[in-house]
Amino acid sequence: MDKVKAMILLLSCISLLSVCVNGIGANWGTQTSHPLPPDTVVQMLKENGFSKVKLFDAEDGTMNALKKSGFEVMVGLPNDMLRTLATSVKAAENWVSKNVSAYVNDGVNIRYVAVGNEPFLETYNGSFLQTTFPALQNVQGALIKAGLSNQVKVTIPLNADVYQSSTGKPSDGDFRTDIHDLMVAIVKFLSDNSAAFTVNIYPFISLYSDSNFPVEYAFFDGNASPVVDGSNTYTNMFDANLDTLIWALKKNGYGNLPIIVGEIGWPTDGDMNANTQYAQRFNQGFMTHTSTGRGTPMRPGPIDAYLFSLIDEDEKSIQPGNFERHWGIFTYDGLPKYQLNLGIGNSSRGLGKARGVQYLDKKWCVLKPNIPLSDSRLADTISYACSNADCTSLGYKTSCGNLDTRGNISYAFDNYFQKNDQDDVACDFSGLATTTNMDPSTGTCRFGIMIMVDDASSFKLPQFGLLIFIFLLHLLLTTL
Ligand SMILES: *[C@@H]1O[C@H](CO)[C@@H](O)[C@H](O)[C@H]1NC(C)=O
Ligand SMILES: *[C@@H]1O[C@H](CO)[C@@H](O)[C@H](O)[C@H]1NC(C)=O
Ligand SMILES: *[C@@H]1O[C@H](CO)[C@@H](O)[C@H](O)[C@H]1NC(C)=O
Numbered sequence: 001m002d003k004v005k006a007m008i009l010l011l012s013c014i015s016l017l018s019v020c021v022n023g024i025g026a027n028w029g030t031q032t033s034h035p036l037p038p039d040t041v042v043q044m045l046k047e048n049g050f051s052k053v054k055l056f057d058a059e060d061g062t063m064n065a066l067k068k069s070g071f072e073v074m075v076g077l078p079n080d081m082l083r084t085l086a087t088s089v090k091a092a093e094n095w096v097s098k099n100v101s102a103y104v105n106d107g108v109n110i111r112y113v114a115v116g117n118e119p120f121l122e123t124y125n126g127s128f129l130q131t132t133f134p135a136l137q138n139v140q141g142a143l144i145k146a147g148l149s150n151q152v153k154v155t156i157p158l159n160a161d162v163y164q165s166s167t168g169k170p171s172d173g174d175f176r177t178d179i180h181d182l183m184v185a186i187v188k189f190l191s192d193n194s195a196a197f198t199v200n201i202y203p204f205i206s207l208y209s210d211s212n213f214p215v216e217y218a219f220f221d222g223n224a225s226p227v228v229d230g231s232n233t234y235t236n237m238f239d240a241n242l243d244t245l246i247w248a249l250k251k252n253g254y255g256n257l258p259i260i261v262g263e264i265g266w267p268t269d270g271d272m273n274a275n276t277q278y279a280q281r282f283n284q285g286f287m288t289h290t291s292t293g294r295g296t297p298m299r300p301g302p303i304d305a306y307l308f309s310l311i312d313e314d315e316k317s318i319q320p321g322n323f324e325r326h327w328g329i330f331t332y333d334g335l336p337k338y339q340l341n342l343g344i345g346n347s348s349r350g351l352g353k354a355r356g357v358q359y360l361d362k363k364w365c366v367l368k369p370n371i372p373l374s375d376s377r378l379a380d381t382i383s384y385a386c387s388n389a390d391c392t393s394l395g396y397k398t399s400c401g402n403l404d405t406r407g408n409i410s411y412a413f414d415n416y417f418q419k420n421d422q423d424d425v426a427c428d429f430s431g432l433a434t435t436t437n438m439d440p441s442t443g444t445c446r447f448g449i450m451i452m453v454d455d456a457s458s459f460k461l462p463q464f465g466l467l468i469f470i471f472l473l474h475l476l477l478t479t480l
């Protein structure tokens, strides 16, 4: 059986050499109220032919599931730890010891440490400008001390606005003026330590934040009016953006520094341009583009990249926009949202869903049919539901944007109910709501049933506590 699998893999590698050499990675974030069990996720990643994962922390459950999985792992060091690790060599050594060495010894194939996540975003107001580079240096020092610096490399996932081009032409690319010297120092350090530059590239955000952005330029179909830069011609933003970085590196003396695309993807909901059609078109376009192994005009060859992201996360901040909770190529319960051929393994038949997912009952919470829309209590209950659950699928041109007002209210109630594990108390809303066995889903609007979470203790502890209480009460009464 395994021999057959290996043979199939080998054959598909021969036909798609560049893909198998590099493989495609996935960003696995966990800002979710109901995470799929890590083992289920690892199995899903395997069956869909991923070979690398990028994490945003080093959470124990995730790391344990990756033991002996063969996946290349990029562990993350969150921004809120940068200050501590910047100021204390000891803290960096402890971090590496606990979050790298221990897992490497247990068979987790850690290859990178991501120091911070987009720490130089302009919205952070420079909060991490002083601490990121010292933290990077301390982590590198700790890796050397732990004897891991050959196999584990440091990097900083940076947003693409750390570089820019005043004319829009890639050849005019350079680092942002306010952080230019810092960037050059970091780039030199990465180069000195045989590490890579990691950048997150988002044509979707360009389209979202600039209504004049040419839509076709976000995609890979070659339909955009080209940007001509000397002898190079660009018809997609990704190539132009990556080459702007390459020019910036080149201009400062590091034109050959390896580059990792840390995040690339497209959300499916929460905005008029976030839908499954566009997401499919973008991600499939990207996969096809990179699987040719042609690279960009400035850097021919395979591209090392991690799709953003694997699974939707219902607890991400929506400060950047309502689309934030919808980046997954899989839904919260591990269903593929659209066909995506990764060019590897089984995926030519489309993505496979997570297996063995355990759902709660087929039950929903809706607005009682006899409640008139004029009921004065509605406004407060809706805003309560939406602020504690997730209403980002309601709104102009979103997946549930076509619901009528009653449907809208039911969606908010139900989302809150599901998020609270279908607790009856969570379907009251001052008596305005009721549960039903009829699925209210329509067309693109899914009223999903919540999944069971692994963490049984959170459910059993109260019952256990109650038992102890009854036992003590019994003891008290019988001794009196
Ligand atoms: C490919 O799909 C088949 C049938 O769905 C499944 O049994 C098999 O495990 C998959 N292969 C891999 C490598 O996941
Ligand atoms: C290891 O990583 C975890 C998860 O990111 C973090 O909570 C913990 O503080 C880290 N351990 C040390 C010793 O820094
Ligand atoms: C950055 O500054 C703006 C305006 O002063 C403020 O609204 C925002 O909360 C700040 N963000 C952070 C991360 O400090």
Ligand SMILES: *[C@@H]1O[C@H](CO)[C@@H](O)[C@H](O)[C@H]1NC(C)=O
Pocket: 391, 394, 395, 396, 403, 404, 405, 408
């Ligand atoms: C449904 O709710 C959304 C978000 O609160 C709102 O933008 C939209 O106008 C509502 N639609 C109807 C028909 O009430």
